Amino acid sequence: MRRQRLQLPAVQQRQHALLVCKNLSRLRPFQKARRIALYLAANGELDPTPIAKLCRRTRRQLYLPLLHPFSHGRLFFCAWQEHALLQPNRFGILEPCCRGNSRKPLRSLDLILVPLVAFDASAQRIGMGGGFYDRTLGKARRESCWKRPYLIGIAHEMQKVATITPQPWDVQLDAVVTEAGVYWGKF
Numbered sequence: 001m002r003r004q005r006l007q008l009p010a011v012q013q014r015q016h017a018l019l020v021c022k023n024l025s026r027l028r029p030f031q032k033a034r035r036i037a038l039y040l041a042a043n044g045e046l047d048p049t050p051i052a053k054l055c056r057r058t059r060r061q062l063y064l065p066l067l068h069p070f071s072h073g074r075l076f077f078c079a080w081q082e083h084a085l086l087q088p089n090r091f092g093i094l095e096p097c098c099r100g101n102s103r104k105p106l107r108s109l110d111l112i113l114v115p116l117v118a119f120d121a122s123a124q125r126i127g128m129g130g131g132f133y134d135r136t137l138g139k140a141r142r143e144s145c146w147k148r149p150y151l152i153g154i155a156h157e158m159q160k161v162a163t164i165t166p167q168p169w170d171v172q173l174d175a176v177v178t179e180a181g182v183y184w185g186k187f
């Protein structure tokens, strides 16, 4: 799937990115969200750039994930100001330089846009295999009586597979949005 995703022509990549932005912008959880975390696309991942531009135009605060410095295998989220300096982490993925006060606890985010490698029609997700999002979001999910961010996967329709059997640690997404439509999670 990762190889196929990487082989998508640039024209299609751009087209999908715009259509996902359009489909997402019609959803209530997106319209209501003021603090939105997304990611910088790599390896053919659906590019959230049009979404980031829309968010900045509509004055929402954006956040990016960073590798947690102490808690192994976890991410944390930091405010992403436009034109901020970014630096590569140990996987070569760019991150903002995070100062203490721009770091945000999970519960204060309204929406997290999650990258994925494959998904199914009930919004089950397979990631890159590191379990980073599962570890980071699992706690928020378990404490579901508390306020937690809405979780939406964004992807190319070609990343859809017939069924994904979730593992006990896999975090269920609320929805997956592609250029072709929206898939809602089962709860």
Ligand SMILES: Nc1ncnc2c1ncn2[C@@H]1O[C@H](COP(=O)(O)OP(=O)(O)O)[C@@H](O)[C@H]1O
Residues within 6 Å of the ligand: 125, 126, 127, 128, 129, 130, 131, 132, 133, 134, 135, 136, 138, 167, 169, 170
């Ligand atoms: N909440 C968690 N606590 C401990 N280990 C976890 C947790 N979530 C995932 N893992 C570990 O991370 C590994 C990768 O998770 P997996 O779901 O396969 O990756 P991905 O979600 O990136 O596809 C698993 O072997 C699992 O043991």
Ligand SMILES: [Mg+2]
Residues within 6 Å of the ligand: 125, 126, 127, 131, 134, 169, 170, 171
């Ligand atoms: Mg997983």
